[in-house]
Amino acid sequence: MSQPLSLKLPPLSLYIHIPWCVQKCPYCDFNSHGQKGQVLPESEYVSHLLDDLTEDAKLVGDRAIHSIFIGGGTPSLFSAQAIQTLLDGVKKRVNLLVDAEITMEANPGTVESQRFADYVKAGITRISIGVQSFQPEKLAALGRIHDENQALNAVKLAKNIDLNSFNLDLMHGLPKQSLEDAMFDLNSAITQQPPHLSWYQLTIEPNTQFHSKPPKLPEDELLWDIQERGDELLKQAGFEQYEISAYSQVGQQCQHNLNYWRFGDYLGIGCGAHGKITLANKNQIVRTVKVKHPKGYMDLTRSYMSDKKVVPSEDLPFEFFMNRFRLLEPCPKSDYSDFTGLAMDDGTKKNLQIALNRGLLVESADEWRVTQLGRRYLNTLLEMMV
Numbered sequence: 001m002s003q004p005l006s007l008k009l010p011p012l013s014l015y016i017h018i019p020w021c022v023q024k025c026p027y028c029d030f031n032s033h034g035q036k037g038q039v040l041p042e043s044e045y046v047s048h049l050l051d052d053l054t055e056d057a058k059l060v061g062d063r064a065i066h067s068i069f070i071g072g073g074t075p076s077l078f079s080a081q082a083i084q085t086l087l088d089g090v091k092k093r094v095n096l097l098v099d100a101e102i103t104m105e106a107n108p109g110t111v112e113s114q115r116f117a118d119y120v121k122a123g124i125t126r127i128s129i130g131v132q133s134f135q136p137e138k139l140a141a142l143g144r145i146h147d148e149n150q151a152l153n154a155v156k157l158a159k160n161i162d163l164n165s166f167n168l169d170l171m172h173g174l175p176k177q178s179l180e181d182a183m184f185d186l187n188s189a190i191t192q193q194p195p196h197l198s199w200y201q202l203t204i205e206p207n208t209q210f211h212s213k214p215p216k217l218p219e220d221e222l223l224w225d226i227q228e229r230g231d232e233l234l235k236q237a238g239f240e241q242y243e244i245s246a247y248s249q250v251g252q253q254c255q256h257n258l259n260y261w262r263f264g265d266y267l268g269i270g271c272g273a274h275g276k277i278t279l280a281n282k283n284q285i286v287r288t289v290k291v292k293h294p295k296g297y298m299d300l301t302r303s304y305m306s307d308k309k310v311v312p313s314e315d316l317p318f319e320f321f322m323n324r325f326r327l328l329e330p331c332p333k334s335d336y337s338d339f340t341g342l343a344m345d346d347g348t349k350k351n352l353q354i355a356l357n358r359g360l361l362v363e364s365a366d367e368w369r370v371t372q373l374g375r376r377y378l379n380t381l382l383e384m385m386v
């Protein structure tokens, strides 16, 4: 086993989970519940989130928070007033940097102009819009509550308010999708000139409607053509790919997600939220998970924490590389010992050497970098690091 070294504190961010949506999409395995026409317990939930943060804040003291991501679920179901109370409460409990990136996810079926402007007044600096597709039959197949005009309207609203940035989420590899369909979606997104684009390949997840009743998806060869042609199109349009599914204009990467992939620390508050915190004084990294279901989470007789454990040192090499090798930027070798607290053991050295020999990685004295081949066979590369 490798020798423990002193852990350094990586940058810290905060994830906040809002667990409700208008209705559940058939492909989605996120921790979200259809609203079923009910009025959401908005102010009650915000007050629980803040109590949850009061507890978590003890783990981080006055460490600076560099970014916040309010995800879900559909956070845009919450009023601007609720988001304002939430962010004001966050600022009272932790040391939020004044220029922190604060992202909120929004569903095009739940936005209107005054609300968008008020989110910005509340402190939101970046909005992530779940467009998924610009084709009506694809949106219907995905069970989305919005149509393509609502998607375009949401983008227009995002452009007209004082945001630092915004993102569009698109998916590909959709039921009955052709290469032309996928390129139509990408071209429609590019025309809107978003600073950031997340372009995910649809995956069929256990415990979803699509898993129990699988739709017919494009064959592997077509999926590969979509990926290659899409990458080319985005490159020509000036987007830089910096992670498997993330593309941005210059300087517009999502700081919050970058911190995850660089093996940074994050607090996670809200139903089912995960956190990862380095405790330098104990030379430990802990992972936290909050109570998943809203009923249990808001039960005053229970703790918000459902699981908190120290990451065993034998798990750290894989956890580090699994995140780090998703990024296309080179990985400084010093980050490995700084943020895992481990000297490189013989097994990890051997795994890296195999990946280098197979052309999945290249290295210099100070850095590793995933090659084009490594990107194509990322799962193989990651499996090698176990």
Ligand SMILES: C[S@@+](CC[C@H](N)C(=O)[O-])C[C@H]1O[C@@H](n2cnc3c(N)ncnc32)[C@H](O)[C@@H]1O
Binding pocket: 021, 027, 028, 029, 030, 071, 072, 073, 074, 105, 106, 107, 108, 129, 130, 131, 132, 169, 170, 171, 200, 201, 202, 203, 204, 205
């Ligand atoms: C947490 S979801 C939330 C965004 C927001 N609730 C919405 O759907 O508009 C973030 C993104 O993950 C992507 N996503 C969700 N389920 C997926 C799946 N099974 N395969 C690929 N991408 C998925 C979608 O693009 C989605 O916008």
Ligand code: SF4
Binding pocket: 020, 021, 023, 024, 025, 028, 029, 030, 032, 072, 073, 074, 107, 130
């Ligand atoms: S709106 Fe987003 S989070 Fe909600 S069910 Fe659909 S994909 Fe999942």
